[in-house]
């Protein structure tokens with residue numbers, strides 16, 4: 001069965017899954033997600049869709065074919081570049097990668113626990129940065145067959161199992177591997193909720209970012225933009241000081257943002273029929289917490305990215321700087337709102353898979369067709 005057919009059948013069944021016991025749903029969808037991704041990785045779309053020229057844009061001298069690309073964590077080991085490029089993605093991001101390979105989280109015999117909330121257009125995950133490590137993945141990045149104007153980025157993080165200077169050294173070692181592999185940009189994941197990160201602690205964040213400046217940014221061997229991805233739980237008043245830090249240290253952009261751990265607040269946007277599963281996963285018997293993704297993040301990602309643009313415009317740094325929005329992007333209307341707010345690029349995850357379930361490999365064509373209406 002093709003990935004698109006599988007996704008469609010599964011999406012039809014999803015709304016009824018709330019009738020099953022929550023543990024059974026998490027087990028079924030955690031396993032199903034992995035099977036589906038394997039299937040997806042084996043496919044390439046028969047058609048090549050290139051977005052109309054009017055959607056393309058240039059950031060840091062790099063051309064992106066459109067306004068939307070995948071978010072980090074979708075293709076952790078460099079899978080599916082050719083597939084997303086053929087679908088019409090603006091660009092591609094692999095990872096999050098860490099210097100060492102990581103197995104990822106497991107709870108009660110459920111590997112990489114995931115919970116879908118179909119009626120809420122949302123999901124929870126607690127994966128813990130599973131990946132094959134920066135050595136293996138940078139080699140994959142090096143050999144990817146490039147598609148024009150679909151640049152390749154990589155999301156990187158300090159290995160959460162290491163501490164202090166050792167962790168920072170490994171982070172920068174990984175960044176150098178991707179630099180020499182020829183990737184077009186890097187994104188530092190400063191916001192994974194599933195490894196003990198989350199909303200930034202200024203002192204630790206400042207130390208990490210300064211280390212990256214001294215040991216990577218200042219000695220880059222070519223123009224390689226580095227952006228920093230924060231949580232969508234970042235408070236609006238924190239934006240100016242975060243931006244000042246990025247400006248001063250020479251970073252090239254910011255991404256708002258990563259999944260949410262504000263479970264009580266996001267619960268209001270979860271459909272009443274799905275709250276039992278939501279509670280079970282986040283704070284109840286299963287209780288892994290994890291990160292909430294999808295529609296519940298839409299307003300905050302727009303507000304944070306919009307505030308970042310406003311602040312940037314009031315006093316731009318000397319380097320070219322861009323604001324990226326991630327969180328709850330699922331339709332052309334969302335993209336339009338981002339464009340109006342001055343956001344340079346969008347990334348999507350939950351919305352992508354929902355759209356894929358409906359339209360298969362026509363996912364970007366369908367999204368961008370919204371512009372004509």
Ligand SMILES: Cc1cc2nc3c(=O)[nH]c(=O)nc-3n(C[C@H](O)[C@H](O)[C@H](O)COP(=O)(O)O)c2cc1C
Nearest residue numbers: 071072073096125257258293294327328348349350
């Ligand atoms: C299953 C899953 C795995 C994710 N893994 C990562 C990751 O490895 N690195 C990262 O920066 N973000 C990761 N994210 C967060 C997404 O990149 C994105 O920031 C978040 O899901 C919000 O976007 P969305 O509302 O479009 O899903 C993950 C999200 C999901 C659902």
